[in-house]
Amino acid sequence: MRNTYLLSLSFCTATALISIILPIILILLSNTSFPEISLSSPVSSSFKLPTSIPQVSTEMHHFSKLLKDKLAEASSGNSATKSHQTPSASGATGSTLPKIILFGDSLTEWAFNTPEGFGSVLTRRWEGRAVVRNCGKAAQTSETLKTLFSQTIHSVSSQPQPPPLLYIIFLGANDAVLPPGGQHVPLPTFESNLRHYVSIILTTPAYSTTKIVLVTPPPINVRACSAHAKREDERKGQGFRTWDSKRTYARKVMDVARDFEARGLGDRVAGYDLWERLVGWECEKMGARDEERLPGCGLPGAREFENGIFTDRLHFGEKGYKIVTDGLLELLAGKWPEVFG
Template identity: 45%
Template sequence: MESTVQLPKIVLFGDSLTDWAFNEYNAGFGWVLEEEYKGKAELTDCVCTNRYTSSMLAPNFEKIISRAKNPNAPPTLLFTIFLGANDACLPPWSGHVPLDKYEANLRAFVETILSTKAMTDTKIVLITPPPINIRESLPDSPIGSNSEDLQASLEEEKKARGYRTYMNKKQYAEKVMEIAESYVALTDRVIGLNFWKSLIDTALEQQGRLNAEDAYDENKLPGCGLPGAKEFKKGFFTDGLHFGPLAYKLLSEDLITAVLQKWPELGKYKL
């Protein structure tokens, strides 16, 4: 007779970056976790293809919570929330979610999980949105240009939509870590994963700049698109937004490390 025992759940809640994470070719964190917890837990990909921001996905979140409350539902071990890549895109992008609304949405998600009786043991990981990857500018300066001309050109470049979007995503990433930090004194069930910084640090290390005094100079950050700034190596992004295998590999490693360091009881051999 076939067993009717239900495996505990691991919920990955997010946009297309989470959806693509279940692709074996990408070796995304969804696929990696499925392999890691095979026979121990069931992965749930909670993505809706026509909804891609924290506001648009709120109804999907409510459905997840409703299922978790079912008396016959298995426990939810882990709940990752990976949103903001689309929220942070600047107007007139129709999906833009203002920073204060984005914060309110994430806090509502976290508070709901923490206060749901059926999820009293559920652990939450808030993953920051990543940077974007803008192609490198042409390296040559205009003939006869002086430092004032170059500075004026740089300031003009910083007004471009691409750079402003890049820096806006940095702000949203910082907000995610701020939210996670605010729960430290309240519960041990919430952590933040600063994937924005992890990607930046990896690129800086590859460029030999990680320990440089100007490593985090906002005019030279990897992928920012300003003159002199280097883009991410091939394999990290498939376009300006979506991840390639190298970025997904890094995220998988970061996520598993963060989860097991904070909650060793979630190790596959302890379930």
């Protein structure tokens, strides 16, 4: 009796193992590339331990079928991440929808964390029509983001999909930090990096119709100095010099954008002068503009930006992001109304 019991158990176990291993081997032979199966997948949630020996073969066969289905789904590329599964009225998903790529530092990365951020607004406006990708990375520069940039290019070029609608490059806020700051990127290197990024997008076949927007770094909000401070002393200070450096890098971004436009590429490339947008907005609120006392510069007589524009004199608050977003949407609708109007 005991031998019969052991023989039955061995037969059930062998059957179960074959039921598991065989479909895996078949799938591996047909496609060796598939993502890792999550423990939260239907495989783990549906399978329960058998309560008696006769159930072993049945339960293990059920498990192997679920596993086979899951692996088949993965190998066919249907197990896309959540960000690639945006439904549309036509039934399209993220794998077939065009992308909008937002590339930059923390000012881009955190634009998805607030309702007025341009990342959040573009995501809402293009829901079901495009996938908005957050390729912002805090504390980075045009130099340190080269690898990430290459990855964004490869992610589109490596598989059939529509050309991205838009590629926004928003850099310079960290590059413009004064030396010997660790983030500082010399102005000629910064310019070269921008030109390289734009040229790669323009010459990559998978980006054949992609629109490119170069966004300037914003000003910083230097604390207002004492009314008795000497102007020349303040101009030598770290605050004003950093503010002025941001302005210099902003002008360079616009120079690069205008150069591509002058070369007949204005239908693909545009510059967004965010530095001027913010300064102009604050001057309009003041009712006057004094080039010697522009907002946020920290010189005697200059005022700080209105509360809510910045949170820490560098990063945007809700009001600041709204100004940024409104200007970007105006640019897109005015420059390419057939796409963004």
